[in-house]
Amino acid sequence: MSLSLTSGGTSARQPSSISALSAATERTRRPMVTGTSVLGIRYADGVMIAADTLCSYGSMAKYKDARRLVSVNAKTLVGGGGEYSDFQAVTELLKRNALEDRCTADSLYAEEEGEEGCAREVWNYLRVVMYNRRNKMNPLWNDLVVAGFSSGGDPFLGYVDKIGTTYEDTFIATGFGSYLALPLMREKYRPDLEEGEARALLEDCMRVLFYRDCRALNKIQIAKVTKEDGVLISDPYEIETDWSSAGFMTPKGELDGDGGW
Amino acid sequence: MFRNQYDTDVTVWSPEGRLLQVEYAMESVKQGSACIGLRSSTHAVLGALKRSVSELSSHQKKLLEIDDHIGVGIAGLTADARTIAKWMRNECLNHKYVYGAPIVSGRLVTDLADRHQRTTQTYVRRPYGVGLLVASCDENGPHLYQTCPSGNVYEYYATAIGSRSQSGRTYLEKIYEGLAEMGRDELIMNAVRALAGCVSGDGELTTENGSVSIVGKGENFTIIEGMELKPYLDRLELEGGNNAAEEEEVTEEEESSGDDDVEAMET
Numbered sequence: 073m074s075l076s077l078t079s080g081g082t083s084a085r086q087p088s089s090i091s092a093l094s095a096a097t098e099r100t101r102r103p104m105v106t107g108t109s110v111l112g113i114r115y116a117d118g119v120m121i122a123a124d125t126l127c128s129y130g131s132m133a134k135y136k137d138a139r140r141l142v143s144v145n146a147k148t149l150v151g152g153g154g155e156y157s158d159f160q161a162v163t164e165l166l167k168r169n170a171l172e173d174r175c176t177a178d179s180l181y182a183e184e185e186g187e188e189g190c191a192r193e194v195w196n197y198l199r200v201v202m203y204n205r206r207n208k209m210n211p212l213w214n215d216l217v218v219a220g221f222s223s224g225g226d227p228f229l230g231y232v233d234k235i236g237t238t239y240e241d242t243f244i245a246t247g248f249g250s251y252l253a254l255p256l257m258r259e260k261y262r263p264d265l266e267e268g269e270a271r272a273l274l275e276d277c278m279r280v281l282f283y284r285d286c287r288a289l290n291k292i293q294i295a296k297v298t299k300e301d302g303v304l305i306s307d308p309y310e311i312e313t314d315w316s317s318a319g320f321m322t323p324k325g326e327l328d329g330d331g332g333w
Numbered sequence: 334m335f336r337n338q339y340d341t342d343v344t345v346w347s348p349e350g351r352l353l354q355v356e357y358a359m360e361s362v363k364q365g366s367a368c369i370g371l372r373s374s375t376h377a378v379l380g381a382l383k384r385s386v387s388e389l390s391s392h393q394k395k396l397l398e399i400d401d402h403i404g405v406g407i408a409g410l411t412a413d414a415r416t417i418a419k420w421m422r423n424e425c426l427n428h429k430y431v432y433g434a435p436i437v438s439g440r441l442v443t444d445l446a447d448r449h450q451r452t453t454q455t456y457v458r459r460p461y462g463v464g465l466l467v468a469s470c471d472e473n474g475p476h477l478y479q480t481c482p483s484g485n486v487y488e489y490y491a492t493a494i495g496s497r498s499q500s501g502r503t504y505l506e507k508i509y510e511g512l513a514e515m516g517r518d519e520l521i522m523n524a525v526r527a528l529a530g531c532v533s534g535d536g537e538l539t540t541e542n543g544s545v546s547i548v549g550k551g552e553n554f555t556i557i558e559g560m561e562l563k564p565y566l567d568r569l570e571l572e573g574g575n576n577a578a579e580e581e582e583v584t585e586e587e588e589s590s591g592d593d594d595v596e597a598m599e600t
């Protein structure tokens with residue numbers, strides 16, 4: 073088990089007089105470069121997740137081609153919002169673990185070679201990592217979505233956040249998505265969605281997020297995990313937006329009331 | 334076996350390129366009483382011959398449960414085996430907590446081999462004086478591994494360790510080709526037959542000194558001993574012993590081949 077990220081926050085090597093001071097500078101107090109929502113949905117063939125390609129630097133849209141969906145092993149995708157450097161550290165750790173698993177696998181059963189990864193185990197592992205950091209008051213400041221297939225062959229979609237909360241569900245949204253996208257997904261979701269329908273639903277939610285989330289972008293990525301094709305992540309592409317609706321066009325001064333609803 | 338010049342420390346090579354302390358540790362395994370293992374495509378079975386110090390004492394347990402899906406049979410220094418079993422159990426529990434799933438036995442056994450190797454490369458420790466047969470079942474099927482004090486680990490379809498294990502191995506070599514399709518009960522019977530061949534000249538396999546364990550798809554690791562073992566021993570007696578009687582063996586003691594032979598030797 074390499075839980076190397078969980079050592080963050082211990083200043084055991086420092087004498088106690090200095091530790092209080094330096095400990096403060098060693099803890100994550102607020103995120104600097106952040107990604108926003110990640111959405112995930114289970115559909116007929118497997119699991120699909122979506123995220124935009126923006127990393128914001130406060131209110132500045134700094135990195136407009138960041139990759140927030142990462143393949144961690146043959147059967148698992150991880151999407152992350154929140155502090156981008158923490159997300160990179162988490163995915164590097166997961167990829168390193170997957171490599172170690174691949175290299176140490178060895179068995180009399182020939183079929184075992186090439187069988188690797190289990191999304192549920194990745195999700196559980198992240199739970200322990202995130203909760204451990206939270207207990208040290210130095211969290212990895214992320215909301216993570218784990219999507220893929222479990223070793224039992226079932227599709228899996230789960231959520232882990234910076235304080236170690238976990239849940240699994242048939243559709244998941246983080247950040248602003250939990251407010252704006254979840255109601256849309258609840259209305260439109262069916263367990264037997266085709267790939268096109270699932271993708272349209274996710275794009276629709278990403279569009280709404282671009283309209284209403286100030287830290288969102290209209291360039292998105294969609295990734296899916298299926299039994300036949302494994303993990304596939306699309307290239308970033310722009311989604312179409314329409315700003316001609318009355319709610320956007322009418323100057324708020326001309327409305328009754330203050331423009332709020 | 335008197336190679337005194339290079340055998341004082343485990344960190345000293347002999348001129349032939351051997352670590353004599355490690356080899357001496359492997360001798361300790363050969364002194365332990367027999368432990369055999371075999372597996373089909375659905376189950377893995379271990380069998381062990383339990384020794385007792387005297388007529389008044391209990392028989393030393395040789396089959397240990399590690400997790401729902403893993404168990405070990407030991408041969409050699411029992412105390413070392415207990416330490417190893419404790420570590421294995423801890424690893425299994427930790428893995429279950431972190432990953433939410435039972436540990437893959439191949440991984441556990443690889444880590445165990447690394448632990449063994451570390452003891453052969455440091456000045457302040459000694460190799461573990463125990464060999465393990467690890468029987469497990471994971472999503473790919475059952476596995477059987479053998480570990481030894483040198484840190485080598487091999488996966489087997491069938492094997493035997495401990496004293497007089499050669500007769501067990503010979504018997505297993507004869508039947509191993511049919512192992513994959515073997516049913517659960519037949520697998521256990523073959524373990525009992527192999528074990529019966531490992532009993533010393535003036536003894537026999539009884540419900541007190543025999544023990545068998547089984548783990549498989551849909552079946553958690555279970556130890557069969559005492560009265561639960563009796564039906565298998567009765568079947569063995571009906572069969573008139575096993576085939577080990579015809580095999581040559583390497584030990585200097587007279588080989589016992591089955592219950593009926595033993596009765597003749599009781600005199």
